[in-house]
Amino acid sequence: MRKVICILCALVLLTGCVERKYIERLGIITVIGYDLLEEGFLEGTLIFFQFDPNANSVSQIITSRANSAKGIRQDANLKSSKQLVSGQLRLAVFGSKLAEKGVMRVTDTLARDAAVSDLLYMTIAEEDAKAILSSNKMEDAADIGNYLNSMIRKNIRNEVLPYSTLHQFQHDYYDLGRDPILPMLNLEDGKPVLRHLALMQDDRLVGKLPVKKGFYLKLIESRFEAGHLEVGLPREKFKEYFKSDRNHEDIDQMFVTFDEIKSKSKLELISPESLEFRVNITLEGRILEISDDLKIQDPKVVKLLEEEFASLIEKEIESVVEVFKENQVDPIGFGQLYNSKRPLKEKGEWREMIPDISVDAQVKTRIVRHGIIK
Amino acid sequence: MKIQLQVPVGIQIQAFYVFFLIHTTQVGTGIMGISTHIYSTAKQDAWISILVAGVWMSISVFCMGKILQQYESADLPGIQVDIFGKFVGKFLGTILALYFFGLLISVLLNYIEVIQVFLFPTVPTWLVCLFLLSLVVYAVLGGVRVIVGVSFLFFVGTVWLLIVLYKPISLMEWNHFLPVMGNSYSDIASGAFKTTYSLVGFEVLLFIYPYIQNKRKAHSAAQLAALGTTLLTLAVVVITIGYFSGPQLERLIWPTLSMFKIIQFSFAERFDIIAVGLWMMIVLPNMITAMWLCTHTFKRVYGLRQKQVLYVAAILLFFGTIVFQDRLQINYFTDKLATVGFYIAFVYPIVLWPIVLLKNYIRRKRGTSQ
Incomplete structure (x- = not known):
């Protein structure tokens, strides 16, 4: 009996040895948008959930600038009292200027970080990612991230959009003789909607295809x-x-x-x-x-x-x-x-x-x- | 030292359990990254490499069985002393024990690194090492029957992980395997060589043999375990090659674990975290057996008390893991160890068998002539 108590005590105490993450102190990033600014800087727009009972809203949006994608997170940490974590990242939106130069620059960190899920959806904004994430027309979803994520997931399930997860993107990017294809988000009366698919040479945006034509793409493929x-x-x-x-x-x-x-x-x-x-x-x-x-x-x-x-x-x-x-x-x-x-x-x-x-x-x-x- | 090892019936095991012991000793950290290693040389023909390595392993196990048949109830340290004499035999035994010690360090380091990358980035190496080693020491203190029991339980506890692979299987692309035989024979052979790191561990048969109750069935149980491991490795490599595109696979360190990232349930959104945690159950029997092999061999060769060797080995391991800190060091060490393991598991038994036959032939001839 004494042995069992000893072991139980040890188990309870040992859990304190690894790092702790209190959910009230975390900002759980769900959506991240990247834009390329003229001076070569990246502008990141982060939407994160907060579980603080004292907070007024369930989510917050932060914009920050840096040279690298992880730098954006560090810069964003300077603008929030929450510890920002990316384990629940569901959606990445790339601004068209960045996409024309190539998205691998920031995709690398998403793939390298073990905390980021491979099931993250990748999308390209027809203009600025920031504009789309700042939109406040989100039907009755909890926040804009939730709205975008459900819209894309639903349309993938309905076989309207191609399967555009981080895994699929990387798979197509690295495979010889194949290019990735991603959905594009656009604002219509201030509301984010899906109208086009992005045609890409490797990781660079080169053209658009109406979503309806995507049917034939899937039909062949x-x-x-x-x-x-x-x-x-x-x-x-x-x-x-x-x-x-x-x-x-x-x-x-x-x-x-x-x-x-x-x-x-x-x-x-x-x-x-x-x-x-x-x-x-x-x-x-x-x-x-x-x-x-x-x-x-x-x-x-x-x-x-x-x-x-x-x-x-x-x-x-x-x-x-x-x-x-x-x-x-x-x-x-x-x-x-x-x-x-x-x-x-x-x-x-x-x-x-x-x-x-x-x-x-x-x-x-x-x-x-x-x-x-x- | 005695060549034959007489084991009391009370601590003997059934040949049936040899299957689990060998299988769990083989499957461990190697399988986490095996696809990248094989793919880097054999490309889309990696599956051929595995089959080649599997057949070779089967031949090696066959030789082991034949060597053991020559003796009634002996293990490798004993046989070595019998064949090569006291001095060389003991020297070879020491090399084996050191090799198992190295294997332990390599498994520990590799798994701890996985924990640090996937689960707890800030947890210090020594802490995880302490936890794992205390479990290993505890199990080895229990003796052979406990070790075999742990293998059996943890095998049953983790084999279901294969079922959740249905998701990556559904996303496989078969044209990643074309053209078949698009690489030279030497590429495929070197792929087969790289497979061996994840297959070593079946040499445990040479050590556990005296403990087996029904020795006749031991050989077939060992062959079955070898076949099981080959099929498992084959499945994992085929799925990863189909699921990832080639250059993507080459960039991954642990493709098998990365593959779990696509699995999602409504009750467990990030299954990869669970898989990495569960991997401890795959790695533990591995370390426990290696620790037993290391200490048991020292006991056999030098007549030391196994308990004392165990404590000393655990302390040395604890400090040993602190020496290695980064990925490159671990890689270098693992590579070197894999080469040693290749010679011990895949070459040595095949060389030893004719020597044993020759020695016994000469001995019998002398016996009849006298």
Whole structure:
């Protein structure tokens, strides 16, 4: 018995040997924004939670300047009574000026610090990161960080945004023949929204792609489990199958919305010499909305819809690839495929070859259901 | 010193437990960073390197089994004295004991560094060292049966960590393994050589043998343990190579631990912290066995009392860890030790077996001629 008491006492006392962190004295950083100032200085905007019962608000925002990312934290510590810690960092926002120069400069510390989670979301601001984090339109979230984080997480789960965690970014950055792709935050009436995806050469921002086009990127690169898509199909071709003419004649497109899209894709490198790729995509989904009154129970209509849908996707894929070629970026990983046949020596080698690639898309679509009405 | 070691039935163990003893002695700090080491030479063919090393290990275990069969109930220090005579035999025994001592320092240093990087950046080395050593000393004082029991319990207590790897597996990219055989044979061979650091530890069979009750089954249990470790290493390396991209993997110090960073549960947001803490259960049996091997060998070679050797070794270890402070020193020491370990575990048994056969052949011939 005496032994047990001794051991218990020792256990209680020994816990004091390691460093203590009282939650009331901590400022738990959840979001960090980085901007590049003209003199080469970094400006950091930190949002942190505080659990002090005496405090008025749950979170605080601090802006500080330094030459390095960790310097920002040290400088921020001079402006707060809380000990700032980064174990709960959920989101990093990079200002566009910094992103154009390259984000690796600050990403290095995020990767090096074992306290920072690999599941941190990386985003790029279309203008200044500070402006986005200072916004006070956050719906009913606890603070702006919470709002941004839930918005991005939700859209990744809904398969609208690419999986853009710190791990994924580093993976794509270091992999030969592949570039990262990150979501971009923009202010619309003072509220942060997602409009574009950032096209990057290694860690440098070089162009933008509308989020909607991101669908085709994901279609080639991986698979959908429950995606959705709105398309405009040529109205002319369906005219004979209309039950009534409920829409204005002057629109030449029929808009169809698909959801619960399931897809599979197989990307192949046909010839490494001429850089010809082929992607076979099979896709099935259900129709949720049609702008015209179509005789959807007619098998011929469904067939026509499927064909038109497929050819539209093929065209869109071509145009997206064209954008990639113009910007010399490869977020899909064509280069990875090339690398597995002809090992590349360095990243730049593939960058030179990107404008010469050609992608032949072959799409098969199937419409499974069309809602609860005919 | 006696060549045969007679062990009372009361402190003997079942051959079944040899599996856990060998497996937990092999798996430890090595597996935390193994992928980076192998990948740095063998690249996407790292898995071939591991298979090569695994087969080699199996051959070495086979030789150990054959050596032990020549004697009824002997261990390596005894056999060495029998084969090479008193002077050389004792010298070799001392080298072995010192090697195990070095292994202990290396495991301690590597794990303490992980604790400092992941969990408590400000905790002093000597403090963690004190905690771990007190546990090691306590377990070794309990004797062979306690050591084997600890191995068994901690194996069961940590093997479930494999299940949570489903998340990194789901993020794997198989084209990281292409092209197959894209590297030269010498690269793959040197990858196999680098694998050996995480595989050493199976030489414990040569020491534990007298303590085994059903000695016939010992060899197959040891082979099974070797196979288990090979498969585990293979799984870890394949997952890390698929999960990280090549140059990213080369930058990591402990890819296996970094991989746990992606795992998240609603009740445990940062699973990597838990994994690093749990790693102590993987490392402890490792250190306990190494400590037992070190002290037991000194006892066998010089007839010292194991308890006294244990206390002296613990004090020396405590001061030994203070000498090494930074990553580069630890790396250098670990590399050198890995080379020694390679010769002891992978080369020595294969060389020793023919010598033992020859010696016994000559002995029998003399016996019949007299």
